[in-house]
Each structure stands twice: as C-alpha cells, then as structure tokens.
Amino acid sequence: MxxxxxxxxxxxxxxxxxxxxxxxxxxxxxxxxxxxxxxxxxxxxxxxxxxxxxxxxxxxxxxxxxxxxxxxxxxxxxxxxxxxxxxxxxxxxxxxxxQGTSEDVLAKERESIDQYRSQVMEQTRQEREQMLQQARGVAEMPEKVQGLKSELISLTQRYQSVDWGSVEKQDPGQAALLKQKFTEMYNQTQAELGQAEQAAGQQQQADRGQLMQTSNAEFARRVPGWQDNDVRSKEIDLIKVMTQRYGFTDQEVGQTIDPRLRHMLRDYAVLQAKYDGANANAKKVVGKGNAVLREAALASRARHKTGTDEIIGKAKDTRDKRDIMAAQKALLNEAGVM
Known part of the structure; x- marks a missing residue:
C-alpha cells in the first residue's frame, strides 16, 4: 500500500x-x-x-x-x-x-460479581467457623488439666484399694514408706493441677478476649450505627431493659460472644422499645379521649338541666296544662325514666 x-x-x-x-x-x-x-x-x-x-x-x-x-x-x-x-x-x-457485545461485557461483570460474592460468603463462613471453634475451645477444659485430674482420681483409688491394716502388720516400715510415697505423688500432682488450671484460666481469658474482638468487629460490620456513641449508649440501655425483663443479668448478657445473637438481641430490644412506646402513646390517646368524653357528658348534662329548669319555670308561670305535662316529661327524661 x-x-x-x-x-x-x-x-x-x-x-x-x-x-x-x-x-x-x-x-x-x-x-x-x-x-x-x-x-x-x-x-x-x-x-x-x-x-x-x-x-x-x-x-x-x-x-x-x-x-x-x-x-x-x-x-x-x-x-x-x-x-x-x-x-x-x-x-x-x-x-x-x-464490537465486543454488551452481553459479553455484562456476562463478565456478572461473573466477576458472583466470584466476589462467593469469596465474601466463603470468608464469612470460615470466620464464623473459626469463631465457633474458638468458642468451643474456651468452653472445653484443657487436655493437661483433664489428665492431671484423672491422675489424682487414679491415685486416690489406688490408695483406697490397699489393705493398709495387713501391710502394717506384715511390714510397718514398708507401709509407712508407701504411704509417704502416695502422699508425695498426690501433693505433687495436686500442685501441678493448680498451676495447670491457673495457666488454662489465663489462656482462656486471653482466647476469650481475642474472640470478643473478632465478635465486636463482626457486630460493628452488621450494626454500623453503633459507631455513634449516643446511639450505642441508648441501644445498650434498651438491651438491658429488655433482657432484665426476661430475667437475664448484665453479666450473662455481657458474656454473649456470637455476633449473630448479639445482633438479634439488639434488633429485638429496639423493636420492643418501639412497641412499648406505641402502647404508651395509645394509652395517652385513650386517656385524653376519655377525658374529652367526660367533659362533653358533663356539659351536655348541664345544658339539659338548664333546659329542664326553663320548662319547669314556664309551667309555673303559665299554669298551662300542656306546659305542666312538658315539665313532667322533662323531669322524667332527666331521671332516665323516659
């Protein structure tokens, strides 16, 4: 060219x-x-x-x-x-x-979105599974503590299985030596158990703290409104009111780790507060309505009584038979007979 x-x-x-x-x-x-x-x-x-x-x-x-x-x-x-x-x-x-078609572009975008959604769901599932495993680990007794407790039980059973009366008769010195050995083994195992329980308690506390941090992060993602201190403080008070109504203590509620359960408690507490507020407003409206009705009834009675007095006064003045009959009818109406 x-x-x-x-x-x-x-x-x-x-x-x-x-x-x-x-x-x-x-x-x-x-x-x-x-x-x-x-x-x-x-x-x-x-x-x-x-x-x-x-x-x-x-x-x-x-x-x-x-x-x-x-x-x-x-x-x-x-x-x-x-x-x-x-x-x-x-x-x-x-x-x-x-000339790449819009359908191809949309298909690729949709595929990308689906992949991202799958990744997020898988990540969320893994985080929840990890959280549940950590929660189970906090609740379970460490293996070392269980082993030492089992060893103490075994030592006690072995000691009780010995016929110490016979042993002391046959060889008092050997009996004293065996008792001393059992005592030393028991005391040593008991001391190790105390140390293991203390270490396990510290580890459980650390694990629980880490677990609560993870739970707090997940809860903050679910309820972003709690970033506002005023909103958080108000809704915490609502949760306390609602849970105390069902007999829960603040300590029991504070030990709740699962963010899904915490989210549910928050939503229910907010909903309950709205329901209680609506009931209170309804009672106020009904009370105001009753007061208005009472005032209207009193006013009506006052007006009716005034009309009756006028009819009776007219009958006294005129002495007319029809006016007298009208006065009698008005009195009967006022008394509720007619």
Missing amino acids: SESLNTQLAEAFGLAQSAEAAPEAAPEVTPEEGQETVEAGQQEQADNVQAEGDAGDSGFYITDLAEDLGVDISELYGLKVDIGDGKEMTIGELKDLK
Whole structure:
C-alpha cells in the first residue's frame, strides 16, 4: 500500500500514523492556514465519528472509505495505528475490540460479581467457623488439666484399694514408706493441677478476649450505627431493659460472644422499645379521649338541666296544662325514666 494511502487513512481516522509508514512531505502553509486546516480536520473527524455512531456499524463507514479511496477493505483493516505507549494495533483489531457485545461485557461483570460474592460468603463462613471453634475451645477444659485430674482420681483409688491394716502388720516400715510415697505423688500432682488450671484460666481469658474482638468487629460490620456513641449508649440501655425483663443479668448478657445473637438481641430490644412506646402513646390517646368524653357528658348534662329548669319555670308561670305535662316529661327524661 502506498505511503500516500497510509497518510490519507491516518488523517481520515484521526490517528497517529504507523511507524512503518513515513509521511509525505507536506506543503508549506502559513500559521493561519495551518490552524484552519487543523480545525477543519477536527470537525471532519467529529462528523465522521458521529456518523459512525449513528450508523451503529463501523463496517459501513470503513466500506465507504475504501470505496472513496479506491482500495480493498482488507487493506484498511490491516493498517497499523499507534494507540499510545509505543503500542500498535490494526484497524481490524480495533474494530473487533470495539464490537465486543454488551452481553459479553455484562456476562463478565456478572461473573466477576458472583466470584466476589462467593469469596465474601466463603470468608464469612470460615470466620464464623473459626469463631465457633474458638468458642468451643474456651468452653472445653484443657487436655493437661483433664489428665492431671484423672491422675489424682487414679491415685486416690489406688490408695483406697490397699489393705493398709495387713501391710502394717506384715511390714510397718514398708507401709509407712508407701504411704509417704502416695502422699508425695498426690501433693505433687495436686500442685501441678493448680498451676495447670491457673495457666488454662489465663489462656482462656486471653482466647476469650481475642474472640470478643473478632465478635465486636463482626457486630460493628452488621450494626454500623453503633459507631455513634449516643446511639450505642441508648441501644445498650434498651438491651438491658429488655433482657432484665426476661430475667437475664448484665453479666450473662455481657458474656454473649456470637455476633449473630448479639445482633438479634439488639434488633429485638429496639423493636420492643418501639412497641412499648406505641402502647404508651395509645394509652395517652385513650386517656385524653376519655377525658374529652367526660367533659362533653358533663356539659351536655348541664345544658339539659338548664333546659329542664326553663320548662319547669314556664309551667309555673303559665299554669298551662300542656306546659305542666312538658315539665313532667322533662323531669322524667332527666331521671332516665323516659
């Protein structure tokens, strides 16, 4: 393919020309003409890009370009262009890259998200399993302590199985020596047991502290609102109120390690507080309603009594039979007879 063709293609695509194709000597132009040429080229490039986007098919644009230049389209696809950082790609490679379907992109993104979700779930599962194992380790008695306790039981059983009366009759000195040996072995084992229990207690305390740190971190991830000191303090008080209602002590609640259980206690305490608040508001509303009804009833009775007095007064004044009957009816109504 000729050098002039390479130049035309590079200008048409608005791309740097390949190092393989040296540019032809350009005619001298004035700065003003050069600026106009650059602006015209940029506008033409923008128009071509827009036309290509509107068409939705870069092959259509390249086909027209090949016809205009009088070359085979394969020559266009084989043209190498500089894509920056000293790298080159052919027009065909750029076209294939651009025509990667959105379905493929979405599929890759979905696969990436699924992989990430699986990793997070697996990590969470491993952390929970580790937490449960640590919790079981805290609850279990160390093997050394169990062994020493078993040894003490065995020494006691061996001592009790000896017929010391017979041994003392046969050989008092040997009996005293055996008793002393048993006593020394028992005391030594008991001392080792005390040291082992102390070390185990310290280790359990350290393990529990580490376990609580892990639990606190998981709980903080589940309930980010507790980063606010006021919110945390308020909800801790709600948890205390709710758990004390069911007979739990603060110490028992404080020993809860599993972050899932702590999360559930928090949610239930907050929900219970909302429920209690709603009940209290409902009682206030009912109380206000009853007060209003009582006031309305008293006012109605007052108005009714005033009307009865007027009817009776009229009957006294007129002595009319109908007014007297009306007064009697009003009195009966007031008494609740009619």
